[in-house]
Amino acid sequence: MAGRRRTFCMECRKETAYALHKTLITKTIREKEYQFLITTAYCKECGCEVGVKGILDYNAKEIDEQFRKAEGIISTDEIEKLGKIYNLGKAPLSMALGFGEVTITRYLAGQIPSKEYSDIMRAALSNTKVMRELLESNRDKLADAAYRKAVSAIEELDALFSVPSKMLMVISYVFEQLGEVTPLALQKILYFVQGLYFSKYEIPLFDDNCQAWVHGPVYAEIYDMFSSFRYDPIDDPRFELLKGKSTNLNEKEREVINLVVNTFGIYGGKVLEKITHRENPWIDAREGYLENEPSQEEISKEAIKDYFVSVRTKYDLNTESGIMDYIHNMLDQA
Structure with missing residues (x-):
């Protein structure tokens, strides 16, 4: 259906340009009525529906996917x-x-x-x-x-997948919300989730400790899990096993993760790295190390808590706009 988007219109009796739209149709399958949104083509000159090469196969795929989703059938x-x-x-x-x-x-x-x-x-x-x-x-x-x-x-x-279950739940939910994420960005998102949760409830969301690596805070076990992807988005059929693990997260946990995903999550890993390099937990843990010198110094949960509690006194971390103000301020200093 891609290309110059022209086809023969039976009404106009000539080749014309066409546009694609979504159309709601009703079909009966196994004696049960369903409604499906399918792609249809319309002549730009007269508005009549026109045939386009490949569109029937595409419609069949659309209907199949929507039927399976409606009935909870595996794809x-x-x-x-x-x-x-x-x-x-x-x-x-x-x-x-x-x-x-x-x-x-x-x-x-x-x-x-x-x-x-x-x-x-x-x-x-x-x-x-x-x-x-x-x-x-x-x-x-x-x-x-x-x-x-x-x-x-x-x-x-x-x-x-031997890492603690709470961490897997958070990763699963981040995958669901973002769809695509690199290992570097995931590490920073996990760190910010921990920080914002600490700042609001003064307890950690997960018990895992992170380390002050050259490129910012890193959860070593999570690094090992996704290291093969390096700077590429995480894409491996094995991680299908993470799907659904987020169902045990409570409303408070989901709320904080959503705030992070909708703010920090719109940036790439290198930008998020710059932000962490301006924050005291990473800076203090790296004291005495050269800029590119590897370290496995732990960033204590207490340091993360103290820092983000102090950030909350200056920014409204309950809202996306308040978090974006913090992000912009940190990037201005980077």
Whole structure:
């Protein structure tokens, strides 16, 4: 549908320019009525709907995605990630889940799973314990090589996600809100979440301690988890396992994370690094170190608390505008 956006209009009897719009349609699927927003093309000259190459396939994809969302059905992308996460091909994955040998192949070709089978796949996608139980239940259906590969993948995943659960909840929620984030930016966002939560409630949101590295405050375990991405956005099917872990965050915790995401979160990692380099917790912990000299000096939670409590006396940290005032002031000094 991309390109010069011209097509033949049956009403005008000539090639004309067209525009794309969203149209609400009603369809009945399995004796149940649904409403879908699909993309339609209209002639710019007469306003009539026109046909565009590829639009019917695109509409089918739109309807499929919206239907699955409405019914809570797993997507084909998620099913693909399930196989990648546990290092299993289509047939072995089907057998490991307790399905027929060609079931996953059919699902990846577009067949919509039942809610029961969808829930099984979703559970395995979000919890390695569930997948391990399924593997053991269906052990006799799997070749030894496939079984060992899946067990090895589970062990690697469990090691990767061995950080405290509260930190994983916060990371999961940040991913949900931002969609895309680099390891550097994530580190600073976690630090600011801790700082703002401290300033408001005078207790830490999570117990993890950060260190004063050259590029600002860093949570070492989180660095290890995402180090392979360096300065690139975090994108790996394994991190699908983080989805949904944020559900146990309470309203107070979500409120503070939202404030940070909507303010600090609009900046890149290097900008956030500059801000932390103007703040006392990092500066004091780096005392005696050269500018680019590595260190693993701990930034105490007490230092973070004291600093952000003092910031709250000057800025309204309960509002996005107050936080933005603080950010602008720190960047002006950088």
